[in-house]
Amino acid sequence: MNTKYLKMIGLTALLAMSFALAGCSDDDDDGMITGPDMGDGVMLRVVHGSPDAGLVDVYAEGVAAPLLANVPYTATSAYLALDAGTYNIQLRPAGADPASMPVYETGDVTVADGDVYTAVATGLISAKDETSAFRVLLLSESYDDPGAGSAAVRILHGSADAPAVAIDVGNDGTPEIASLARFADTGAAGVALPANTPLAIGIWAGDPLSRVTAFSAPALPEAEILLIATGLLSELPRDEHGFGILAVGPEGTIGLIRQDPVVFVLHASPDAPAVDVKVGGTDAVLVDALSFGDLSPAVQVPPAAYSLDVALSDGGALVRTVDTPELAAGERYLAVASGFGDNPLREFTLLAYRDGFDASMDAQVRVVHASPDAPPVDVGVWDGMTLTPVADYLDLDFGDASGSGGTGIAPGGLTIGVAGAGSPAPVATFDLMLGAELRAFAVASGSLTGIGESFRLTVVDATAFPWQAVEVLPN
Numbered sequence: 001m002n003t004k005y006l007k008m009i010g011l012t013a014l015l016a017m018s019f020a021l022a023g024c025s026d027d028d029d030d031g032m033i034t035g036p037d038m039g040d041g042v043m044l045r046v047v048h049g050s051p052d053a054g055l056v057d058v059y060a061e062g063v064a065a066p067l068l069a070n071v072p073y074t075a076t077s078a079y080l081a082l083d084a085g086t087y088n089i090q091l092r093p094a095g096a097d098p099a100s101m102p103v104y105e106t107g108d109v110t111v112a113d114g115d116v117y118t119a120v121a122t123g124l125i126s127a128k129d130e131t132s133a134f135r136v137l138l139l140s141e142s143y144d145d146p147g148a149g150s151a152a153v154r155i156l157h158g159s160a161d162a163p164a165v166a167i168d169v170g171n172d173g174t175p176e177i178a179s180l181a182r183f184a185d186t187g188a189a190g191v192a193l194p195a196n197t198p199l200a201i202g203i204w205a206g207d208p209l210s211r212v213t214a215f216s217a218p219a220l221p222e223a224e225i226l227l228i229a230t231g232l233l234s235e236l237p238r239d240e241h242g243f244g245i246l247a248v249g250p251e252g253t254i255g256l257i258r259q260d261p262v263v264f265v266l267h268a269s270p271d272a273p274a275v276d277v278k279v280g281g282t283d284a285v286l287v288d289a290l291s292f293g294d295l296s297p298a299v300q301v302p303p304a305a306y307s308l309d310v311a312l313s314d315g316g317a318l319v320r321t322v323d324t325p326e327l328a329a330g331e332r333y334l335a336v337a338s339g340f341g342d343n344p345l346r347e348f349t350l351l352a353y354r355d356g357f358d359a360s361m362d363a364q365v366r367v368v369h370a371s372p373d374a375p376p377v378d379v380g381v382w383d384g385m386t387l388t389p390v391a392d393y394l395d396l397d398f399g400d401a402s403g404s405g406g407t408g409i410a411p412g413g414l415t416i417g418v419a420g421a422g423s424p425a426p427v428a429t430f431d432l433m434l435g436a437e438l439r440a441f442a443v444a445s446g447s448l449t450g451i452g453e454s455f456r457l458t459v460v461d462a463t464a465f466p467w468q469a470v471e472v473l474p475n
Contacts, residue, residue, distance in 0.1 A: 042082040042111040047248055048075050049122045049158045049230045050134055051241035053103075055094035056121070060087055061105065070094045073241075074230070076252040079116075086110045089136065091121065106136050116141040118226060118248070122158040122183065132160040137183060143190040143224045151220040152190035156228045157182050159243055165229070168202030169193065171214050175204050195222040200302070201245065203229070213237075214260045215245050216302040216329065223249050230256075236355075237262075238330040258330030261303055264467050265296040265335045266460060268370045268445035269348055271452030272319065272341035273312060280307030280321055289313040290337075292453050293445075295460060295469035303329045308350065310337065322350040331355065334441055334460055334467075338370040338398075340451065346372035346398065353441065355462055356404030363434035364406030367442050369396040371455055374448040375420050376400075382417035382429045395421045401441075411436040415475070418444060428474035430457050439463045 046058055048071045057066040068077055071094075087109050090102035103125060111117065118141060123134040137156070146152040157165060157180045164182065166175035177186060193199065199217040204210060212233075228246040235242040237259040247254040265277060267290045277287035277296075286308070287296040305326045310319045319341055327333060332355040339348040357364045367379050376397040380389035392407040413433045417426030427448065434440075441460040446453045457472040 041113060042084055043079040043116045044082055044111070045079045045118055046071065046077045047118060047120045047226075047228065047246070047253075048073050049120050049228050049246060050125065051160075051231050051235075053091075053121065053125045053134065056091050056103075057094050057096065059090040059092065059098065059102070061090055064098050066092075066098070074246055074253060074256050076248050078252065082111065084111055084113045084115075089119065091136075104134055104136065106138070109138060120156060120158060120228060122156075122160070122228075122230065124160045127160065131182070135183065137185075139185065139226070140188055141224070142188045144192075146190065146192035146222075149195055149222065150192040151195040151223055151225050153193045153220070153225045153227060154186055154188070154190045155180065156185040156226065158228045158230045158246075159233065161232050161234050162229065162243065163205050165212070166204035166209050168204060168211070169199070171200035171202035173202075175202070175209065190224060193220065195220050213243070214300050214302075215257050216260055217245070217247065217257050218255075220247075221249060225249055225254075237332070238355075242330065244330075260300045261327040261329060262332045263299045263301065263327065263335050263352075264333070264460070265290060265299065265337060266443060266445075266458060266469060267292050267294050268336050268338040268443060268458065269341060269452075270372070270445070270447040270454075272337070272348060273314065275319060275337065276311050276313050276316075277337075278309045278311065280309050293458060293469070293471050295458075295467060298466050301327065303327055310348070310350070320348045322348075324350065325352050332462070334368075334443075334462075336368060336370045336443060336445075338445065339372045349399075351399050353401050354404055355439075356406075357439035357462060358405040358408075359437075360408055361411075361436055362408035363411050363436065363438035363440070365409055365434070365438070365440055365442055366402050366404065366406045367393045367396060367444070368401040369398055369444050371444045371446060371448055372398060373451060374398070374444065374455065377444070378419050378421050378423070379442075380417055380419075382415045382426055384415075387417045387419055387424055387426050389419075406439060409434055411438070416442075428455060430472050430474055432459070432472065435463075437463065 055070050058068040059066050090105040092102050118139045120137045125134045127133040143152040164179050167177040168175040196219050201215045203212045205212045226248040230246045231241050231243040233243045245257040265287050274289045274291040286299050306324045309321050334353045336351040339346045341348050376395050378389045379393035380387045392402045411434050415431050417429045419426045439462045443458045445458050446455040448455045459470050461468045
């Protein structure tokens with residue numbers, strides 16, 4: 001057997017162990033990390049960046065044993081030491097017969113002594129067109145030395161459903177990379193970026209350009225770093241295959257960076273006029289002139305807990321300073337501003353709820369009690385005579401919400417009733433039309449006793465992005 005194949009086969013067991021550690025590794029070395037230890041020959045590693053390819057085995061044509069086995073999405077192998085020559089690299093589903101047809105092969109690739117490559121598997125196995133089809137991008141590594149205190153960073157656009165993007169390093173509103181096409185990268189030399197400090201990255205798209213999303217990257221080591229935009233914009237950011245940035249260092253995968261959290265603010269305080277929401281103690285406005293029943297545009301912030309100042313839009317008087325829970329990367333939240341602005345019965349506050357809706361053909365509805373003067377309530381189906389409470393919607397007090405995954409309800413029209421907890425007689429009924437696959441918050445808002453805006457439901461539809469809100473008045 002050819003010696004170059006023998007070398008690769010001998011590394012298989014070691015590489016299998018490296019994949020088990022690759023998904024969440026961090027590098028704490030304070031010094032400059034160099035690339036692979038080069039001697040004669042070629043160094044090649046593989047990054048799995050195809051969200052729908054599943055576990056794969058990697059072969060060299062003509063060799064029965066896989067070079068890499070059971071490679072998961074986002075994993076990076078160690079470097080393979082190869083002889084110079086010509087190779088046809090093949091991919092098969094994990095565990096497939098080595099004699100079966102590969103799902104992909106590179107065709108003959110010739111590599112020379114001293115070459116260092118990262119092969120990135122990207123695109124979609126299930127794609128119907130070439131613009132998003134599965135492929136392996138062979139990146140020749142020849143990073144420039146970025147100097148002390150810096151990382152040499154190369155960025156690859158590997159998302160199969162994202163358009164050409166602009167990249168704003170620092171997320172300060174000025175993209176440094178005006179256009180990066182799908183499956184293109186910023187070049188083998190890399191770009192010098194500050195190391196040892198967190199890095200904000202904004203992603204822009206469209207004509208004219210506008211910000212699509214943002215990321216908060218952890219401090220990068222003083223190393224050669226490959227950042228791969230991967231996953232799918234069409235998936236939720238929190239999903240396994242949601243759009244994210246895969247960070248790869250000299251020793252393998254550093255981690256998958258999820259998108260910064262997104263918050264939608266709903267004004268549900270019955271006696272409060274239009275308000276602004278600012279970062280606590282600053283003039284940085286997050287939400288401007290939000291009136292009762294309005295849902296704000298999406299607000300994206302770095303992961304953290306926040307102190308927020310809620311002020312009157314007219315005159316700027318401070319209504320209340322409120323604290324949020326920890327907002328996590330990849331998540332979306334509904335923040336409901338409720339309570340009374342000028343009534344000690346129930347102080348103005350901010351109630352936060354994470355989007356945890358389950359995927360289902362049924363409508364998924366989460367009920368939120370945000371009416372500041374309503375008692376604990378039961379919510380159920382009303383047939384004109386009888387209220388049939390829904391188990392998930394029992395005894396909800398102000399600030400309470402049903403389960404984060406939502407409750408499955410058959411699509412179609414229905415009438416729901418809201419009653420005091422334990423009472424068979426609803427105080428209000430509402431007619432709703434629920435679509436298949438709907439994911440929505442049904443927010444009980446307004447005042448039940450006539451203080452300001454009257455009692456009603458606000459349905460916040462989280463099925464598509466950005467979210468939308470519709471008020472439903474009682475029958």
